[in-house]
Amino acid sequence: MSKRIRTWMALALVGAALVCGQTAMAQQNQDFSKVQIKVTRVSGNIYMLEGAGGNIGASVGEDGIVIVDDQFAPLADKIQAALKELKITDKPVRFVINTHYHGDHTGGNVPFNNVGSTLIAQDNVRKRLEAGGTAGNGGSIKMDVKPAEKAALPIITFEHDVTVHLNGEDIRALHFPSGHTDGDSIIFFPKNNVVHMGDDFVRYGFPFIDVASGGSVQGMIDAMEKATAQLPADVKVIQSLDRMKQEKILEPWREKWAPEKAFINADAFIETLYNSLTSHKGEFVKHN
């Protein structure tokens, strides 16, 4: 009997480099008209949308669409169009789950609410959106967050966890207290072995821990440990091949192991790792 190898994929939020920290500035300065939404099939009917801000996870199927996070308001129409172009369903985005309150994850709440999507988040997400305040590291980094308008507020909130039963999957949002903020949820798509980590897991450098919004170093470590404990031991964090090349993930080793004219240069070895780990056959990930 062959052992079924389960592969989980974390939607690694490399796109969140703008993040959280710089949300207000990004909103003021960024020209959203130039942002393109890139859609990648992660596994089964789960997709990742990259645009500006935190990457979006989407379950797209016969019952409609659930998205995890919604980037910025000016991108909402492009996000809707990208989902429609998949030609899987004409049904709308029925639910938006916010992983936390930062503006690059909740900025599209108003336009999605306006077209009938139901906003879901942990209790503290609603509280922080409603109240506004200051985000930051408790020291040199401080960002004013204005109180959000009513239409941006999640209308279903939960303390510990909530499950959305759609597209044949029990999509579960689980609260991990006091990590990146005090309202973080990690979203599990168990049928498809995909997990969206919110900003509890980022790859752009030192993580931003929003101490001023209830985040903590120990809470982020605990969230990582608890989240990974719920995943199989052979968990793999997988990103797109292009993204790994762009990020130069082997840079620390390149000079010693892959000088310019090396037979296997850094990009070639990234391809080797990717193709071997994913049994690459022309799709993003071979699954099950």
Ligand SMILES: [Zn+2]
């Ligand atoms: Zn954030």
